[in-house]
Amino acid sequence: MASKSGSKSKTPTAALEVESKFSATPEVVAPSFDFVPQVGSTTTEVRNLSAIYLDTADLRLTRSKHTLRRRTGGPDEGWHLKAPGNGGRLEYGVDLEEGSVNGEGRDADYVVPTELLAPVRAIVRNHPLQPIAQVDNERHVTTVFALDGTPMAEFADDHVTATSFLDGGETTTWREWEIELLGDWADHPDGKAVMAAMSKVAEVAGAVPSESPSKLATALGDSFDSAPLPPAPAKLPKGTPGRTVVDALAANVSKMVEYDPKVRRDEFDSVHQMRVATRELRSHMQTFHGIVVGDKVAELESNLKQLASVLGVARDAEVVAMRWEELLANRESAALGEELRANLVEDVQKDYDRAHQRVIFALNSSEYLQLLDDLDEFLANPPIAANSEEAEAGEKKSKKKDDSLVDDAEAAASEDASAADSEVAAETDTAAAANAAASTTSDEAVPEKVEAPRELDTTAVLLDHLRSAFSKFRRRHNLVLDGREDADVPEADLDERYHDVRKAAKKLRYSAEAAQNADLPTEKLYAACKNLQSVLGDFQDTCTARDFVLARAKRASRAGRDTFGYGVLYQMEYYDGLKALAEYDDAVAKVFKAFRKMEKKIKKGKKA
Numbered sequence: 001m002a003s004k005s006g007s008k009s010k011t012p013t014a015a016l017e018v019e020s021k022f023s024a025t026p027e028v029v030a031p032s033f034d035f036v037p038q039v040g041s042t043t044t045e046v047r048n049l050s051a052i053y054l055d056t057a058d059l060r061l062t063r064s065k066h067t068l069r070r071r072t073g074g075p076d077e078g079w080h081l082k083a084p085g086n087g088g089r090l091e092y093g094v095d096l097e098e099g100s101v102n103g104e105g106r107d108a109d110y111v112v113p114t115e116l117l118a119p120v121r122a123i124v125r126n127h128p129l130q131p132i133a134q135v136d137n138e139r140h141v142t143t144v145f146a147l148d149g150t151p152m153a154e155f156a157d158d159h160v161t162a163t164s165f166l167d168g169g170e171t172t173t174w175r176e177w178e179i180e181l182l183g184d185w186a187d188h189p190d191g192k193a194v195m196a197a198m199s200k201v202a203e204v205a206g207a208v209p210s211e212s213p214s215k216l217a218t219a220l221g222d223s224f225d226s227a228p229l230p231p232a233p234a235k236l237p238k239g240t241p242g243r244t245v246v247d248a249l250a251a252n253v254s255k256m257v258e259y260d261p262k263v264r265r266d267e268f269d270s271v272h273q274m275r276v277a278t279r280e281l282r283s284h285m286q287t288f289h290g291i292v293v294g295d296k297v298a299e300l301e302s303n304l305k306q307l308a309s310v311l312g313v314a315r316d317a318e319v320v321a322m323r324w325e326e327l328l329a330n331r332e333s334a335a336l337g338e339e340l341r342a343n344l345v346e347d348v349q350k351d352y353d354r355a356h357q358r359v360i361f362a363l364n365s366s367e368y369l370q371l372l373d374d375l376d377e378f379l380a381n382p383p384i385a386a387n388s389e390e391a392e393a394g395e396k397k398s399k400k401k402d403d404s405l406v407d408d409a410e411a412a413a414s415e416d417a418s419a420a421d422s423e424v425a426a427e428t429d430t431a432a433a434a435n436a437a438a439s440t441t442s443d444e445a446v447p448e449k450v451e452a453p454r455e456l457d458t459t460a461v462l463l464d465h466l467r468s469a470f471s472k473f474r475r476r477h478n479l480v481l482d483g484r485e486d487a488d489v490p491e492a493d494l495d496e497r498y499h500d501v502r503k504a505a506k507k508l509r510y511s512a513e514a515a516q517n518a519d520l521p522t523e524k525l526y527a528a529c530k531n532l533q534s535v536l537g538d539f540q541d542t543c544t545a546r547d548f549v550l551a552r553a554k555r556a557s558r559a560g561r562d563t564f565g566y567g568v569l570y571q572m573e574y575y576d577g578l579k580a581l582a583e584y585d586d587a588v589a590k591v592f593k594a595f596r597k598m599e600k601k602i603k604k605g606k607k608a
Contacts, residue, residue: 012081012115016187018088019180020199022207026175030157031205033144036197038190040147049073049137052101053216054110056127058230064123067216070101070110074139079116083261088186092116106131106165122260125369133169133219135162143182144198151182153198162219169223176215177207231373231380241291241458242384244517248288252281253375260363263311266356271318275311278304281375283510287469290461294383296374303371310362314355320545321348327572336565344569347552385456462515463602466522469511470595473504477588495543498581502536505529505591521601528594532587535580542577546570 033039051071055061061068067082079099081092098113112129140157156178163171179198185191203209212218233250236242255277262270282304285297327333328341336344362368480497483489509529512522553566 012092012094012113014090014092016085016088017082017091017180018186018191018195019178020195020202021210021212022177022179022199022202023210023212024157024175024177024207028175028206030140030142030155030177031201033142033153033155033198033201036144036194036201038146038152038194039144040149041145042142043145044140044142047074047139047141049077049139051135051137052105052108052110052131053133053135053219054112054129055132056124056129056230057228058127059132059224059227060123060127060230061120062132062216062220062224063230064120065213066120066123067214068112068116068120068129069135069216070096070099072096079113081116081119083119090119092119105134118264119261121264121363121369122257122372125372126366131165133162133164133166133216135160135215135219137161137215146185152185153194154178154180154182155198155202156180158215160215160218162215164220164223166220166223167226169226170221172219172221174218176210177202231376233379234382236382241456241461242382244458244462244514245288245291245384246379246382248284248514248517249281249375250379252277252284253372253379256281257372264360264363271311271314271356271359275308275315278308278311279506280510280513282308283507284514286507287462287465287511287514289465291385291456291458292383293385296378296383300371300374300378303367303374307362307368307371310359314352314359316544317348317352317355319541320548321345321352323541323545323573324348324569327569327576330572332568332572335568340565344552348548351548459518459520462511462518462520466508466511466515466520466525466598469504469508473501473508473591476500476504498536498584499540499543501588502533502540505532505536508591509533521598525591525594525598528587528590532584532591535583535587538580539577539584542573542580545573546577549573 033042049071050073051069053067053069055068065084067080069080071077071080076093078096079094083090083092094113094116098115100111102109102111108131110129110131117124138159140159142155142157143151144153144155146152158176158178159173160176161171161173163169179195179202181188181191181195185194188194217224233246234242236246256274259270259274259277263274282301285292285301285304289297324344328336328345333341476497480494480501483494483497506529509526512526512529515522516526549566549570553563553570556563556566
């Protein structure tokens with residue numbers, strides 16, 4: 001009884017649902033709303049509705065406050081998805097013919113429209129959907145019209161019979177009232193007042209606010225507890241290495257899932273935010289090398305890197321579009337001419353549309369959906385190192401496998417700097433030497449001394465990562481200083497060096513963020529890195545835009561068109577980049593200062 005994907009493509013309708021729910025006993029008389037302010041007239045009719053609710057076996061939709069149903073009867077029959085929204089609930093609707101059903105009731109095979117599943121694809125993924133309940137309803141509907149004759153609200157007197165298809169499910173009956181604002185009244189300035197007045201009338205008539213969040217919740221009743229639980233982040237003791245890891249990574253995964261439907265709807269800045277969550281998650285995993293161990297870590301990091309890359313292409317096009325919207329409004333852009341201005345806007349929009357389509361393709365791929373499942377499993381059963389020996393072995397293995405962390409040339413320097421800077425590394429080397437000396441044999445056989453594994457020190461591991469990340473940041477900054485002094489370094493190479501500093505600052509920032517979970521004093525370091533990222537982010541945006549201009553200028557030149565306007569725009573972007581870099585030295589100095597202060601606090605804490 002697995003659900004399938006619908007084959008047709010149609011954008012579902014979407015509306016904000018603002019309603020109040022009440023419980024009513026059978027003998028209570030439905031009220032009249034004729035005397036409510038702003039009410040002009042009312043009409044009443046009876047509708048017979050029947051809905052089948054669908055969910056995964058572990059009730060992923062229900063647990064995340066979403067409902068998916070196929071309803072017959074009434075003017076809005078069709079497929080409906082209800083999701084949490086600001087100020088109410090979002091309701092998506094698709095016509096019945098967009099999906100299909102083979103059979104009846106709990107044994108039917110439902111083909112759910114693909115477009116209706118898009119907002120919850122990150123929740124449902126590829127897990128089969130099945131009927132979990134049937135709700136039949138004799139609805140006595142009173143439509144309330146405003147003084148100007150427009151529909152303002154709807155009062156539903158529902159006589160419900162529902163059956164849960166879950167283990168232990170039963171058939172139940174009840175009566176409830178719903179008041180829902182219609183059309184523009186959902187966000188009308190007077191909408192809340194109308195809802196409050198109609199709700200007061202319902203309570204005076206004898207109803208009480210409903211304690212059940214939905215008809216589905218009432219239908220399922222206690223049978224809800226019979227469903228298996230989906231994977232959830234492990235509940236580990238506070239202060240343990242595993243808890244530090246799970247808390248940080250779970251927050252990133254939640255943000256990815258939160259922004260998935262927003263990216264699909266192409267909401268403003270959603271691609272950027274999902275990319276940030278993806279990159280933070282990967283960086284945090286790298287920071288936790290030595291706490292989390294095993295081959296799965298490298299696999300997840302690789303898949304996250306691919307996802308971030310796809311999101312990055314769309315983000316770059318989005319950045320250029322936003323920059324040019326601002327630049328083309330400047331007085332200086334008049335030299336470009338109307339035709340070129342229009343062509344530039346059209347070009348960058350096409351680039352973004354193509355990149356966004358590739359993002360949607362990636363989000364619908366089996367690889368991405370499996371990645372989400374793998375992350376859930378990783379958090380539910382985190383592979384935490386049992387002791388320092390296992391942590392050190394896992395750290396060495398991860399450094400060999402992960403070429404994306406540092407270049408081969410930088411890797412050796414990073415290890416040297418880390419060993420020089422880190423007291424933890426020094427202590428580890430001393431302990432290793434002592435162990436080696438203790439195990440040396442003379443002419444007589446000496447029993448090998450077996451020491452108990454040392455307890456994993458989360459603080460030491462994170463501090464080691466912090467110092468290593470700072471060493472890398474410092475080296476990359478020095479390359480910038482060298483490039484600024486060397487006239488033979490091409491400008492493109494110097495731009496790339498600034499970009500490398502930004503990436504190193506980002507890595508240091510993420511390490512600082514993770515270290516806060518271990519109570520290390522990294523707040524100011526985090527803030528300083530974030531500030532430097534912002535400075536270099538503004539600069540990188542101009543570099544991306546300049547690359548875009550150059551590509552278009554070359555294309556125009558090959559076609560024999562005038563390229564003067566492209567030169568003007570390139571120069572505008574170039575000077576904007578110089579403005580951004582004016583803050584570079586001061587921002588870098590703040591990072592160095594924050595790191596030194598952090599080190600002093602840590603040393604002071606050790607002495608205490």
